[in-house]
Amino acid sequence: xxxxxxxxxxxxxxxxxxxxxxxxxxxxxxxxxxxxxxxxxxxxxxxxxxxxxxxxxxxxxxxxxxxxxxxxxxxxxxxxxxxxxxxxxxxxxxxxxxxxxxxxxxxxxxxxxxxxxxxxxxxxxxxxxxxxxxxxxxxxxxxxxxxxxxxxxxxxxxxxxxxxxxxxxxxxxxxxxxxxxxxxxxxxxxxxxxxxxxxxxxxxxxxxxxxxxxxxxxxxxxxxxxxxxxxxxxxxxxxxxxxxxxxxxxxxxxxxxxxxxxxxxxxxxxxxxxxxxxxxxxxxxxxxxxxxxxxxxxxxxxxxxxxxxxxxxxxxxxxxxxxxxxxxxxxxxxxxxxxxxxxxxxxxxxxxxxxxxxxxxxxxxxxxxxxxxxxxxxxxxxxxxxxxxxxxxxxxxxxxxxx
Numbered sequence: 001x002x003x004x005x006x007x008x009x010x011x012x013x014x015x016x017x018x019x020x021x022x023x024x025x026x027x028x029x030x031x032x033x034x035x036x037x038x039x040x041x042x043x044x045x046x047x048x049x050x051x052x053x054x055x056x057x058x059x060x061x062x063x064x065x066x067x068x069x070x071x072x073x074x075x076x077x078x079x080x081x082x083x084x085x086x087x088x089x090x091x092x093x094x095x096x097x098x099x100x101x102x103x104x105x106x107x108x109x110x111x112x113x114x115x116x117x118x119x120x121x122x123x124x125x126x127x128x129x130x131x132x133x134x135x136x137x138x139x140x141x142x143x144x145x146x147x148x149x150x151x152x153x154x155x156x157x158x159x160x161x162x163x164x165x166x167x168x169x170x171x172x173x174x175x176x177x178x179x180x181x182x183x184x185x186x187x188x189x190x191x192x193x194x195x196x197x198x199x200x201x202x203x204x205x206x207x208x209x210x211x212x213x214x215x216x217x218x219x220x221x222x223x224x225x226x227x228x229x230x231x232x233x234x235x236x237x238x239x240x241x242x243x244x245x246x247x248x249x250x251x252x253x254x255x256x257x258x259x260x261x262x263x264x265x266x267x268x269x270x271x272x273x274x275x276x277x278x279x280x281x282x283x284x285x286x287x288x289x290x291x292x293x294x295x296x297x298x299x300x301x302x303x304x305x306x307x308x309x310x311x312x313x314x315x316x317x318x319x320x321x322x323x324x325x326x327x328x329x330x331x332x333x334x335x336x337x338x339x340x341x342x343x344x345x346x347x348x349x350x351x352x353x354x355x356x357x358x359x360x361x362x363x364x365x366x367x368x369x370x371x372x373x374x375x376x377x378x379x380x381x382x383x384x385x386x387x388x389x390x391x392x393x394x395x396x397x398x399x400x401x402x403x
Contacts, residue, residue: 034074034149035158037063037117047165053129059121060144060161062109064152072111073150076122078104082143086162097140097165102126124163130337140165174321175355176392178207181308181315181381182363189375190300191350192325198297199326200228201268201335206261206318209237216314220323223309226297228269230259240280242269249292254280256287266339270329273297284336308381319394321355344368351376358393
C-alpha cells in the first residue's frame with residue numbers, strides 16, 4: 001500500500017467524520033483530490049461466499065477532502081490489468097473474476113457542490129454465485145477504479161478498490177477420529193434400509209495412510225456388504241475402494257480414485273441398484289464411472305460404523321465432517337452445489353452427520369425425516385466394555401489454517 005499523505009488523510013477524515021464547516025479551506029497547502037471513500041484506509045474488500053449465496057451487492061462512495069463550489073462528476077471502470085498489480089502488492093496468485101459473476105449497473109457518480117461525498121453510491125452486483133467454482137481454492141479479484149473526473153485530480157493511493165472473491169470457510173468445526181470408531185445408536189429406528197439408490201459423501205482430511213498396502217482404513221459402511229474404505233492388498237495405500245457383496249458388485253477400486261494427505265477433499269460415491277451404474281467424484285469432479293450390482297442395500301445393522309469394519313484395527317486416521325447418506329443418486333451439479341452444507345430437509349437425505357458438536361462423542365443425525373422416529377445418531381464404539389478413544393475436536397477453516 002502506498003504511504004498516504006498524513007495531512008491529507010487527517011483533513012479527509014475530519015471532513016467525512018465531523019462534516020462541520022472549516023475556515024479558509026482553500027488556503028490549505030495541497031491540491032484537493034478525488035478518491036474512493038472506502039479505499040482511503042484499505043484498498044481490499046473481501047467477499048467470502050457462503051454455500052447458498054447467489055447474489056450479493058457491494059457499494060463504493062466517491063469523496064474529496066474539502067468542499068468545492070461546483071459539482072464533481074466521475075466515472076468508474078473495471079480494469080483487468082490491475083490484477084497483476086494486486087498480485088504484486090500482496091504476493092498473491094489471484095485471477096480476474098469472470099464477467100458472468102459481476103455487473104456494474106451504473107458507472108457514473110457525482111459529488112454535489114458544497115459536499116465532500118457523493119449522495120448515491122456505486123453499486124457492484126455479484127451474481128450467479130451458485131455457479132461459482134467450488135473447491136478449487138482459487139482467489140479471484142475484481143479491480144474497480146476511478147477512471148475520469150470532471151475536475152480535480154485523482155488521489156492515486158485511493159483510486160482503486162480490489163474486491164477479492166473466494167469461497168468462505170463455512171465449516172468451522174470438525175472431528176479427528178484417529179484410533180476411534182462410531183456406530184449407530186439405535187438400529188431399530190435407522191432409515192438406512194432397503195435402498196434402491198445411494199449416495200455417500202463426506203469432507204475428509206487424511207493425516208496418514210495405512211503403513212502397507214495390505215492394511216485398510218475404514219471410512220463408513222458395513223464390511224462385506226457396502227464399506228467405503230482406503231487401501232487393500234494389491235492397491236495403493238491412498239486408493240479409495242468400495243468393498244461390497246457380490247450382488248452389489250464386489251470390490252471396486254476406481255481408477256484415479258486417490259487422495260492426498262493433509263488436504264481437505266470432498267468425496268462422493270453414487271450407485272443406482274436398478275441399473276448398477278456407479279460413480280466416484282472427488283471435489284465435485286467425476287473421476288470414474290462403472291457398473292456394479294443390482295441388489296437393494298440395507299446398512300441399518302449393528303455392524304454399520306464410521307472408522308470401523310469387522311476387524312477393529314482398521315480406523316481412519318484423519319479429520320471428517322459433513323458425512324451424508326442419501327437414498328438417491330445425486331447429480332454432479334447437486335454435489336458441486338453443496339460441498340460444504342446441505343439443507344437438512346433435502347429429499348432423499350437419510351443421514352446427515354455434520355460433526356459440528358465440538359464436544360463429547362455423540363454425533364447427531366441432522367436429517368429431518370418425515371418419520372420423527374427415525375434415528376441415525378452415532379455413538380462411540382465399545383469393545384468388551386471398553387470405549388474406543390474419544391473424538392478430538394478441532395476448529396478449521398477449509399482452505400485456511402486451524403485455530
